[in-house]
Amino acid sequence: MTQPPLLTIILTPLLILALATLLTWVERRLLGLWQDRYGPNRVGPGGLFQAVADGIKLLFKQDWIPPFADKAVFILAPAIGMMTVMLSFAVIPVTARQSIADHLNVGLLFVLAMMSLGVYAVVLAGWASNSKYALLGGMRAAAQMISYEVFMGLSLLGVVMITGSFSLHDIVTAQSGLWFIIPQCAGFVVFLLAGIAETHRLPFDLPEGENELGAGFHTEYSGMKFGMFFLAEYAGIILVSALVTTLYLGGWQGPLLPPVLWFALKTGALVAFFILLRAALPRPRYDQLMALGWKVLLPVSLLNIAATGTVLMLHAPG
Amino acid sequence: MTATAPTTLAPERIIPDSLSEKITDLHKASGIPTPLLRQTTRDGVATFWITPAALRPVLAGLKHAAPTTHMLFDLTAIDERGRRHRDEQPAASFTVVYHLMSLTTRADEARLKVALTGDSPVLPGISDLWASANWYEREIWDLFGIRFEGHPFLRRILTPPTWTGHPLRKDHHARATEMPPYSLTEDEEMRQQDAMRFDPSLWGMKRHSDHSDFMFLNLGPNHPSVHGVFRIILQLEGERIVDAVPDIGFHHRGAEKMGERQSWHSYIPYTDRVDYLGGVMNNFPYVMAVETLAGITVPPRAQMIRVMLAELFRIASHLVFYGTMAQDVGQLSPVFYMFTDRERVFGVIEAICGFRMHPAWFRIGGVAMDLPAGWEGLIRAFIDDLPRRLDEYDAMVMRNPIFKARTKGVGAYTTAEAVEWGVTGPGLRACGLSWDYRKQAPYACYGDLEFEIPTGNNGDCYDRIAVHIEEIRQSLRIIRQCIDNMPAGRVKADHPLTTPPPRARTMHDIETLIHHFLSVSWGPVIPPGEARACIEATKGLNSYFLISDGGTTSWRTRIRTPSFPHLQMIPLLSRGVLIADLIAIIGSIDFVMADVDR
Incomplete structure (x- = not known):
């Protein structure tokens, strides 16, 4: 395994930040399109610089911490959120050559570990804010994200069993014949749902639930600290989309077009799907969300593991 | 349905x-x-x-x-x-x-x-x-x-707890100019803020049970889902609601007191703003009550124009309800589609009245003006198109499994409870009682029009929404009949108290000129008496009870609004449910705070 060039290590986070910022604009334009309205279209070509303008606005806002908040944790929470998402990108193989650490032999476990740490961002934010709405949001987040992590981990096992490796690079190369979405369709669906829940996006945005909790866990946040939650959420969307691409859609592989374009296309389509979900669906109630997880997704992913195992046993050489 | x-x-x-x-x-x-x-x-x-x-x-x-x-x-x-x-x-x-x-x-x-x-x-x-009666008695005390x-809790309800005096008494000032200049000192500000603090023991609420401490959550007065300035204080155990206390009055503007200071004619625009989504629907009971007092018979064309516009506003109001209801359970898009439709209703209303949300277009004795040239085509284009869009919304909202899971079986009450709490309108019909004032006591020309009363079965959030949607379809039907059967003739009664009075003969004899001058400058003098007029408004029964003491203003203007009793029911519906359910319940009640607080 060769050391990745330093430039890649520096550029990757910057690129992801830029993409996340761009995504805030893309989402608003797409929502506008689907909701029969314009969305931001005034600043720059097609409103493209709206994202920049928003960034400037957030940066120049007063950096305010509510007097009743737990100051240290209040500052720490958004940083955790941002960092865990960014670190996860390290193991994503964009192409066979473009990645920081895609050969890491526990790559998939690393991603799951980072996502688990990401829960702390939301829970700590809710707790440190010392506000009731934030607390309720944090409570919901803790229950929802910890539960859905279980199904997420379980749903992945099928892929790991077929590949026999936790390395994301190996997982992609194992799909050169058939994308895992076909043999692992149940795992794909569970992973996708769990991914939405992990990024707490509508319809699983209960930790925020603006109609109920104002803004949920980040009610008390403003300025760039809010901006970090905001960007972390969008980076999270890109991350989950990139993961789905890697795990189930054959990663960079595809005919004719260069690999990097394939990767971008697949990820982009999934990101658009995420946004479409937000435009289309209402939000289930907290207990309904939990019931879906434990009563449907858990059995499905367990069955999936059992089925995958059986098939592998039957086809095992010798 | x-x-x-x-x-x-x-x-x-x-x-x-x-x-x-x-x-x-x-x-x-x-x-x-x-x-x-x-x-x-x-x-x-x-x-x-x-x-x-x-x-x-x-x-x-x-x-x-x-x-x-x-x-x-x-x-x-x-x-x-x-x-x-x-x-x-x-x-x-x-x-x-x-x-x-x-x-x-x-x-x-x-x-x-x-x-x-x-x-x-x-x-x-x-x-x-x-x-x-609980809130009504509190209001009278206030x-x-x-x-x-x-009375279990006789406390001010519409004015702040720090208020002195009782505003609807005749000796209470009605205008700021009757008072010395107002200034807010820091001490006074603190006093007012302290008065807003919620004290659970005052309401006989316990701070903790045997097992756990309750959390008191202040939902509002500014909250995305309370549809205006409305506060509900929730007693929570986890996310489950133990009890709720609705706190109203933030939107109180003294609409009834203003009625005692404005001339009979100049009060009409104030009514528009009571149920601010209802527009001319609010003028309707007011002008009918004044006409009853004055003994004016409104010509048939004016009657039908009134009904047609009122139904257009019913559609506009129900569309807002539908969209915001979907929004309240987290569905982002429908509200944009429905506001687009509402925009088209406003296009029609603006072409007829010259205003959009608050046209104040009804007059004592008729309506302000005749319909503009080409009005039929304008309305027809709209009512021909809306049913198709409503079908799309059904697929998007009403048949969505998550939406059903959020609204079916949530916030249900029975017909008996509805009667007990003074519930009228779609909320009553969702319980299964087929009762609509337009049918039960037809006013204007509703008796000549064909329409059905949609009802529900379970009285839950879902049924209330379904009744609203079907009412939009029925309103379209009524409007279509109005277009087809619009009678010719005057749009204002030929009566001396019609306001503004007919001008035709003013330049021919001095007597008519003097009457016209007085009637325009002072406003009409309505003969003494008491009358109320009631209508099936967008949200339930809305009635104006007017008392004339033979003057140019009313002696008492009582506005009975549907939202007021509906909100009072919130504690009953919210005990034992989750916060998310409460939001669905609030949304399904269909209220605006101006209609509650007046």
């Missing part, structure tokens, strides 16, 4: 005798020697003067009489001090008015009046009989300073 058979009241359950006969019988049975005085009013609603001693026996008899379709429709008071025209009425400084309605096949109504003397009168309360014995 029309597929399900509506549960109309079975014929054998309809009481043969009317409310007024029942009241006379009950009064006889109570054994109170003072006779029941009958007063004639311009609106023909049976009105009785009853002594405070006989009040409770009679009302209790009515309440407990089976079937329980007797609703406490309205409860209000009148400051009688200084009123000149009180023929055939007993002496009183204040009068408390109980307006009862029996929800039988026709709207059977009666009024009970109690004369009170002295400066701080007391009356036995009836909140143990009708749950809805605005008139009349005490109700046995």
